[in-house]
Amino acid sequence: MRRLPLHLRVMVWFGLVSLAVCSALAVLTWNMATGYMLDQRERAALNQATANSRLVAGALDEGGLRELVTGLGAELESAVMVIDGGRVITGGNLIDPTRLPREFTDLVTSGTPVRQRTMLDGAVVLAVGLTMPQSTAAYVEVFPLRELDRTFRYLGWMLTVGAACGGLAGAVLGRWAARHALAPLGRMIEAAGRAARGDLSVRLPDAGDADLIPLARAFNDTAEGLERRVARDARFAGDVSHELRSPLTTMLNAMAVLRRRRGELPPGALPAVDLLDNELHRFRRLVGDLLEISRTDPEADALDPELIDLAQLVREAISVLPTSRAVLDVTGSPRVHADRRSLERIVTNLVDNANQHGGGLVRVGVSGDGRTARVEVDDDGPGVPADQRDTVFERFARGAPADRGHSGGVGLGLALVSQHVHRHGGTVTVTDRPGGGARFTVEFPEATP
Known part of the structure; x- marks a missing residue:
């Protein structure tokens, strides 16, 4: 029972x-x-x-x-x-x-x-x-x-x-009573699920029931507190990123001068200059990702959706990337209503993740079944452990070097992918690729003709 x-x-x-x-x-x-x-x-x-x-x-x-x-x-x-x-x-x-x-x-x-x-x-x-x-x-x-x-x-x-x-009527009455009595719980579960997926603007309505009002208020207060905290963190990340851009620009310009005068430097100083150059470029990616994170939080700019040929966009996005080993596999002609810049960032980040952390890009698949448009990015790495498949999309989540390689990533690329996908009403998951490696799958509602 x-x-x-x-x-x-x-x-x-x-x-x-x-x-x-x-x-x-x-x-x-x-x-x-x-x-x-x-x-x-x-x-x-x-x-x-x-x-x-x-x-x-x-x-x-x-x-x-x-x-x-x-x-x-x-x-x-x-x-x-x-x-x-x-x-x-x-x-x-x-x-x-x-x-x-x-x-x-x-x-x-x-x-x-x-x-x-x-x-x-x-x-x-x-x-x-x-x-x-x-x-x-x-x-x-x-x-x-x-x-x-x-x-x-x-x-x-x-x-x-x-x-x-009478017993059957009681069971029917119990089903009716349970459905109506548990309806507020169902709404709370739905609201909690939306909040867990990042929609912190969700609120429970006032049900008018004295027993449920405290629960609804507690949930709404919690969601409001989380929303304020996330907004505050986003503003902090944006403010810090903006403050770092000036000294970062200065350091990058100084490094450009060092690279131009590389021949005038003592041989013993060259490894230090190269190391500093790599760290500066990593720092620049971190600042750029932090700015992007701050723009895709609740105070993000509005999307500019348009009807996009998904296969053509993916083809253009990966054409400028080092994907010589990758195979583009297109099935059908899926179209989506989405923001072009966001879709390009999704594809670029997934391809970069495969090249930098997954042992290299193997395949990019694009398909549609009339209801769902799908993009699959396969890599040749060891895969993502089952217990990390949810946390890998969190901010600053970085797998162990033994699991996904180590290339100096800052752990924001997949978080940006997840946020861009959810803003478009889609889903992103990671599974094992047939034959080994990881498969990142992005799904969007397909646009009707």
Whole structure:
């Protein structure tokens, strides 16, 4: 039961409780109805047997007893038996009263009135035994309970079906109640998922329920606090990047002068100059990525979407990159509504990631199925471990050198890819490439013709 989803548990419990309540009411109704009907039938049978016994008592001395007993048995659907000493007279052809239990007949002949339900000839009967006043004779009348038994069976089936329908109705009611009661939880899950995907502007509406208002407010306060913090971090990154551009430009110009006068430098200084040159270029990439990150956060400029031939854009983007080993595999003619600069940055970053961290670019695939446009970038590296496939798209996430190589990256390239993709309503994932390596897959909604 605990492993079932919450809405199923609510439905099952509603059904079980309804079934239990309906079953209890059915049992109570059965006992009261059957008890009442049996009591009324026994009273009527006793009154009838008493009246008939008086008729029989009057005929004991006057004669015509056998004709009277036969007439009573023929007129009624009961069987009549008179025991007068060793003489036994019966009437009625539906039931044989002589087959009554011996204990019953012994009690009647001993002068004890008896009333008993029993089985006789495969049918439920009510046997009434009376003693006749001023006589040693005993009067026995047997009443079939076929109609009452049929009524009981019908009533039992109706109550059973009613209890089952009550349990089913309870399960349906539980499903309806669970769906409506858990609807706010579903909205919260959806909102939390959007927030986890980077949409920190999501808020939960005021449901008007006193029990849910504190939860909605707590979620909204948390999301608002995160949004403010991310915006503050973005502004900080942008401010720092802008402040670093001036000294960085100065250092790059100075390095350009050193490169032009490389022949005038002592041989021992050349390795230091080369190392400084590499670090300056890495620093320039870091500053550029930080500026890009700050522009793609909540305060980013608006996109300028246009209808783009995805295959042509990818072909142009990789034509200026060192991808001599790469194979461009195009299937179909997918088109998307997107910002061209953002798409170019996505492709460029994925190709750079494959060349710098993945052992080299192997293949770039472009395909579409009418609903989804897809770009696949395959590399020849060791792949991305399963436990790092989500964190690899986070800012400053850098795999271990043994996993993805080491080329001085700053860990912002894939984060930029993820942000650009999500701004276009797409998804980016990484899986294993058939044959080894990693496959980065970007999917966008394909533009309808």
